[in-house]
Amino acid sequence: MPYTIDLTGKVAVVTGGSGVLGSAFCRGLAQAGATVVVMGTTVEKAQKTVDAITAEGGTAMALAADVLDRSALEATYEKVIAEFGTVDILVNCAGGNRPEAMTTPDNARSFFDLPEEALRWVFDLNFMGSLLPSQIFARPMVEKGEGVIINISSMAADRPLTRVVAYAAAKAAINNFTQWMAIYFAKEYSPGIRVNAIAPGFFITTQNLRIVTNEDGSYTQRGQQIVDNTPMNRFGEPDELVGALLWLVSDGAKFVTGTIIPVDGGFSAYAGV
16 A cells, blocks of 8 residues: 655654754655754753754754663653653664774773773663663653654674774664564553664764774775775765664564564675685
């Protein structure tokens, strides 16, 4: 049966909505008709995404909350409910890494040197930073018996990448958590509540810019390795993630839950030979 992606009347909350990938998600949702709550680390950062949405004729609101601070999330949730009355879509896009939690190619910072604080910060941001918002913003979905949660995984989840030990472990946990939540909500509450994840391949963001590119714009050794192992022979563009997101939150994916969808230019399919 033909369908169109029309999210008119839906309220979408996007954590990490001020980031490179998160802002693309927010704009895509708004263009499909959703009212978007852009959550960032500061209101000022989130407002930049909101301004882009409103300039394109969409509706959005900027809010700030630390995804690891339950009280801040609760306060944000109350603002969303007071303004819009519900939450239909939650995109857990907050995440990232820190250099201190990564080993270096020359082993100047080895696995044995990685500080516990940095490792915990990266793991918590990428895993607990999805679990806690899900506990809070999925409440209206349970009341209505319908809604969609989208988590953000990574190529590092199934094929652990060198250097990023805590990040890879957290994203592997996201895959398991996505499947766990899909089963839990369908069995305990309603099969109308769906949970899926998108696993991006390699996209140039603010956080990895200096890891994969040199100051002159050429690729670093790691950046070139990524391109060489991506059959499409390039990095992805943020907007190229939006199609998968819109499909997953639309009625076109009403029978899709517990899945992890790669958007990776063929990286996960390539054996290197």
